[in-house]
Amino acid sequence: MSAHKKIVLLGAGHAHLHVIRHWQRAQAPNAELIVVSPRESQIYSGMLPGLMGGTYKPSQCELPVARVIKNSPATWIQSTARHIDMAKQVVVLENGRHLSFDTLSIDIGSTMDPDELDKRMPGAGEHAMRIRPIDDFAQQWPATLASLRAHPHSIAVVGAGAAGVETVLAVAKALAASKTQAGLTLIAGARGLMHTYSPRAKRLAAMWLKRAGVQVIEQRCVGLSADTLSLHGGLRLQCDLAILTTGGHAPKLLAQSGLSLNDHGYIRVNEYGQSHSHPNVFAAGDVSANTPYPHPRSGVYAVRAGPPLLVNLIASANSTALTAYKPPTRTLNLLNLGNGRALATWGRWAACSRVFWWWKNAIDKGFIAKQLTTMPQKTAGKVGGKQAA
Ligand SMILES: Cc1cc2nc3c(=O)[nH]c(=O)nc-3n(C[C@H](O)[C@H](O)[C@H](O)COP(=O)(O)OP(=O)(O)OC[C@H]3O[C@@H](n4cnc5c(N)ncnc54)[C@H](O)[C@@H]3O)c2cc1C
Missing domain, CATH: 3.50.50.60 (FAD/NAD(P)-binding domain)
Known part of the structure; x- marks a missing residue:
């Protein structure tokens, strides 16, 4: 049986929400999952233009981070990471606390500095x-x-x-x-x-x-x-x-972390979503730079990174082989045109229609609803879904 492993998820980005929601069924009995993220809920970016335009109320666009964690075996530390020190294998939180880990997964998105x-x-x-x-x-x-x-x-x-x-x-x-x-x-x-x-x-x-x-x-x-x-x-x-709306920057805390970064400061990961420099670190979503399969930064790619990340975090906990993942070469993008229509694009193809808006609205609302409705039930005896100080 493998030794006890402490897995720290930094950020409750799209990929991590998937991991948290599905951890209940993860066959990783000796792993403890800890989530560091600052907010109880966060606005889903795909619905922000609809919120600005008055289509949605804020409550309709909120990803219920705290509730997702509460209904999982994970422990929540409501905080922000200020520093990652790979030499000491710790994440330093805003209150100065040093959080150690066996495996670290980073999904903290990008910022505008x-x-x-x-x-x-x-x-x-x-x-x-x-x-x-x-x-x-x-x-x-x-x-x-x-x-x-x-x-x-x-x-x-x-x-x-x-x-x-x-x-x-x-x-x-x-x-x-x-x-x-x-x-x-x-x-x-x-x-x-x-x-x-x-x-x-x-x-x-x-x-x-x-x-x-x-x-x-x-x-x-x-x-x-x-x-x-x-x-x-x-x-x-x-x-x-x-x-x-000029696009994001890599979070500054990565610069001194010791992790291998690309020219723009994003974490270089391989086909397993694993850091080039530190095999016990994974990164997903906007904060990562997938070197074998470069792709644009978007929520769609961040969401798609969730299932393979889950598989590899379980493998990491059990010290078994990782599984390679190839992101799609293109994705469907649906842009809210603010007039009851959406612009749909797929590679070189593009079209506008009310049907696409209906579709986008259904996908986005479904994504929010899924965070709560498909959560597996807690099992007694596992690490408690409590909030740590
Ligand atoms: C207006 C707008 C509309 C968009 N619409 C779409 C769309 O329709 N479709 C699409 O595919 N993409 C869209 N995007 C892009 C999309 O927002 C991002 O690509 C996506 O959010 C990236 O997801 P992520 O998981 O990497 O990070 P995020 O969703 O940004 O999540 C990051 C998480 O990390 C936490 N965090 C951040 N820093 C720290 C820290 N230091 N310590 C601990 N936790 C931290 C945050 O609180 C958050 O929980 C849009 C972007 C904008 C600006």
Whole structure:
């Protein structure tokens, strides 16, 4: 029989939620599962544009992290990791506590670091709203929207990937609902609108942005002040509110961890989801860089990483062989257009329809509901699903 193993899950990201929910059935009798995550619940990013646009209430978009953990054999430490020290094999929590582990799994997503943003866009840290952390943004949004409705403004969304397109269209929907006239601009950078998507997807997005009254500028934002946005070409725009959707940064705590990282600071993992430098560390979701099978950072990939991670954490607990996992080369993306339609993309194929919105709505609501409805029951005698101090 294998020795007692302490498995620490850092973050309650999409892949870890799967592991927690299914741990009850895991054949790993000598393993103790500990989850470190700061929030009782967290807003599901896929539904954030719907929340901004008024389609959903916050309670409909919350992933019930605490309840998922409570109904599992895992122990919850409600905290944030400040440092990972691989030399000492500990995670240092915000209260200074050192948490040791036999196996560490990291699923803490990406961040938007104000210092990094300021390097590329001086003033961004002070004068713009950041879409991440998503829970902070969601909390600030109602007051921001109320202020926009009281005093019509010039609003710019900076960053025109899928999240930027959904965000600006959500703002348009929220303002249209109150018949508020405001200038809406999407700053798409030199690479342009949705640069990783097919020409057809771009054309469709451009068409719906135009119909929603959004001006798209294909230049880079190089600075922000309280009321101005500066572009690379020298143009300055009136901008009373800037929302940054420019993509994430690797969490800073990884930099000094001793883990092997890629050039952008994300954890390099192999086909087993295992760190290149430390075989007892796994990483999944946005925080990982899958070197054999590189793929975009998205919730879909983070969710798909859950089942293979579960299998390999069980194998790690039992000291048995790991199983390789190849993520899909493409995924279905459904973008909320804020008008009762969604843009569906699959590789080079793209189309818009009300049916796709219905589908996206059903998938997203189903994802939230699944967190509670499919949880296995607790079994007596296992490590308690309690909250640790
Ligand atoms: C507006 C918007 C819309 C999006 N829509 C979609 C979509 O429709 N479909 C899609 O596929 N993707 C979408 N994305 C991308 C998606 O949000 C991410 O790819 C996805 O959330 C990544 O999941 P994850 O598990 O890696 O991390 P996350 O979901 O970010 O979870 C990270 C977890 O780690 C915790 N954590 C963070 N730091 C620490 C720490 N130091 N210590 C302990 N815990 C920590 C957090 O509290 C959280 O529980 C969208 C993004 C945005 C901004």
